[in-house]
Amino acid sequence: MTANILFSARPELWPVYQPLMTQYLTNAGVAFQLGTKFEPDQVDYVVYAPNSGLRDFAPYTRLKAVLSLWAGIESIVENDTLTVPLARMVDHGLTQGMTEWVVGHVLRYHLGMDRHITVQDGVWAPDPPPLASDRTVCILGLGALGEAAARALSALNFNVTGWSRSAKAIPGVTCFHGEDRLRAALTQAEIAVLLLPDTPATENTLNAETLSLMPKGAHIINPGRGPLIDDQALLAALDTGQIGHATLDVFRVEPLPASHPYWTHPNVTVTPHIASETRPVTSAQVICENIRRGEAGEPFLHLVDREMGY
Structure with missing residues (x-):
């Protein structure tokens, strides 16, 4: 037929x-x-x-x-x-593209690339980063995209943790699951990557409370879904220095309105939904x-x- x-x-x-x-x-x-x-x-x-x-x-x-x-x-x-x-x-093409984007921005934060690119003040001040094995990266969401990113970062010797709603097991990755273990995952997350789906249960996963759990000065990378983050809570955490910087590729409204404070905040990088296609x-x-x-x-x-x- x-x-x-x-x-x-x-x-x-x-x-x-x-x-x-x-x-x-x-x-x-x-x-x-x-x-x-x-x-x-x-x-x-x-x-x-x-x-x-x-x-x-x-x-x-x-x-x-x-x-x-x-x-x-x-x-x-x-x-x-x-x-x-x-x-x-x-x-697999989308997965590869997302993995490359995530790894690139994790390395950017880990190595402090922004500082050396934007600050050329003639001051010789060596400040090498720790080794990847001493940097904890937490992947929130361990579906196909999250698992691929976690495996790639683990292969670079980062200390990779991951959190998902249901139990997962990934070699080289410390996996947490369930609502009660989200706190444990975030308290270690120097860099957090959001790759959760957009569901009622995941909306505002990062909010005022959960952002406060992260190490002071932590970094956020969101190529997942805009509603995963409470925007006002993130802006407040950025203003206090609780969050050092956020790279955001997805938003509640797209294209991101020109008047949105993310565009002008000094500690936010906006990318126009290009993490993967x-x-x-x-x-x-x-x-x-x-x-x-x-x-x-x-x-x-x-x-x-x-x-x-x-």
Whole structure:
């Protein structure tokens, strides 16, 4: 039987994904029709971006799965009309990009690069950093992205800890889990990297109380989700020096409004949601593998747990 695959994403992505998916599905031996328009009751799979405009899945009575092009699925996971399996994007290209960005900014803080780049005052003042093994980096969120970043930092001999809501085990990483262990993780975190999903349970994970637990002068790196941080609490902690600096790539409102105090705060680095991006070449492979699996009766990869929200 031929699988009808609806591509529901921004129009400019269609000419990018269409030839890639055609190649991968053909190579996999899948009989398919791929397009941007089908009668809803004839669709087997929806390749989906949350900004595509598709919200009502009820008419898609033949649907086998919705395959998201985005890693973040918070805008769709509670859609009551979506009752079929939902797979989020776990793309090795996205993972590699995120790992590179995180490692780069951790090293920037660890080595004190900002000081040597921005201060050229003619004063010879040697102040070497500690070795990586004497610096504790805490990864909040140990999903695919968090685990990859943790492994990369551990390979550089950082003292890596991690926290997640459920138990995880990663070689070379001290793993904490559960709400009661978040405090233990943060009290050691000289550098904290946020890679948690955006759910009601993770909103404001960093707030006035949890920020106060961190070592004075600690650094924050957030390439995860904007709502993970209470913005006013972070600004206050930056003003008192409790937090030394924050590098923020994601925000509650994007683009970040020009009037937002993050832009002008001397101890904040704003990057415009560039920590990582879905690469069509690799993400199309992930999508097509799930379609192949669906047609072969095999389990889908990267399915979302609706109760957990990710």
